[in-house]
Amino acid sequence: MRAITISEPGGPDVLQVIEEPTPDIAPDEVLVTVHAAGVNRADLLQRQGFYDPPAGATLIPGLEVSGTIAELGSEVTGWKVGDRVAALLSGGGYAESVPVPAGQLLPVPDSLDLTEAAGLPEVLSTVHSNIVGNANIQTGEWLLVHGGGSGIGTAAIQVAKHLGVKIVVTVGSKRKAEFCRSLGADAVINYRDEDFVERVHEICVRPDGSTGADVILDIIGAKYLKSNVKALGTDGRLVIIGMQGGAKAELSIATLMQPRKSVAGTTLRARPKEQKIAIVTEVAAQLWPAVISGGIRPIVHEALPLSEASKAHTALEEGANIGKVLLIVDESAQATKSAQSV
Known part of the structure; x- marks a missing residue:
């Protein structure tokens, strides 16, 4: 099979x-013939030598795919060969075939484009898993997400609307601001022109009159740590899922204690298989019905052939994308830009 390696x-x-x-499959796995793969920041970090795969995982990058089931493990039930699926992986997505624990599969309905499903x-x-599982966000609360135009950001806007959560996002351009508003963001802050801490306290007014975000989902890390804590309201929860702005920062514990603010850091890729299966099961129950009905949709900036993986990584690094960048592994399918690309 063809696959991408990091030389x-x-x-x-x-x-x-x-x-x-x-690859061979374990009894609880299926072999997926990959149609398309999502490109994620974790892939870029792995390529740069900063994010090794978990123990036992393949060195082939790629954390999510769409495709069809080619083979079933002896213990797998509820699926059949030929089923259209999307899958969460620990690696291996940039390849023509990938083994996947059956519990990490999601069904792709005929109404959903198989390429877009990879995103x-x-x-x-x-x-x-972060705003619900880690931060226990509640209906009516305020969520702040940095990078509103990213794959995470465009998904977070839609998930927030589905959960009845109010969402404000930060962006770096007017083009991204307009798109986030059209997707349903309650407020958009251009961090190049405005102080996001000040604006969050102006926007996020709670029922008791206090201000500040209830939950912040952060991809920046160290650069934003102090500002994020200031942007939280009383009992606010900051969840850090990325380190685009560095890994080390100082913080006064006193800024957390009296207003009962909390800070958590987490990754998805390094979680044990059992936790990934539990997360995918929750997504299937809580979000996938909205995907099937069209209430949550993939936002795809560009889809490129597997042979142009380097171009896909460059596009993500440059940061001009709105939504996901994908690789089409099945090159019999034409690589196209989504009509949603702006």
């Missing part, structure tokens, strides 16, 4: 197409 840590040009043996498993699992 050495470095820039996008180290991504190379090679021939690899088709859903990782973002929906990340958003739901």
Whole structure:
């Protein structure tokens, strides 16, 4: 099978197409013939040598795919060969075939484009497991998400609307601001022109008259730590899922204690299989019906052939994308820009 390898840590040009043996599957796994794969920041970090795969995982990058089931493990029930699926992975998505624990599969309805489906498993699992699972967000609360135009951001806006949560996002351009508003964001802050802490306290007014975000989902890390804590209201919860702005920062514990603010950091990829299955099960129950009905939809900036993986990584690094960048592994399907690309 064709697959992408990382020849050495470095820039996008180290991504190379090679021939690899088709992987075997465990009794609780299925073999998925990959149609498309999502490109995520974790893939970029792995390519750069900063984010090794979990123990036992393949070195082939790729944390989410769409495709069809080609083979069933001996213990798998409820699925059949030929089923259209999307899947959350620990790695291996940039390849023509990938083994997947059956519990990490989501069914792709005929109404959903199979290419676009590849852009859903990782973002929906990340958003739901963090704002619901970690932060216990409640209907009517205020959620702040940095990077509103990203794959995570565009998913978070839709998930928030589905859950009855009010959402404000930060963006770096007028183009992204307009798109986020059209997607349903209650408020948008251009961080290049405005102090997001000040604006959050103006926007996020709680029923008791206090101000500040109830939950913040943060991809920036160290650079925003102090500001994020200031932007939280009493009993606010900050969940850090990325370190685009660095990994080290100082914080006065006193700023957390009296207003009962909390800070948590988490990753999805390194979680044990059992936790990933539990997360996908929650996504299937709580969010997937909205995907099937069209209430939550994949936002795809661009889909490129597997052979242009380096171009896909460059597009994500440049940050001009709105929504997901995908790789089409089945190159018999034409790589196109989504009509949603702006």
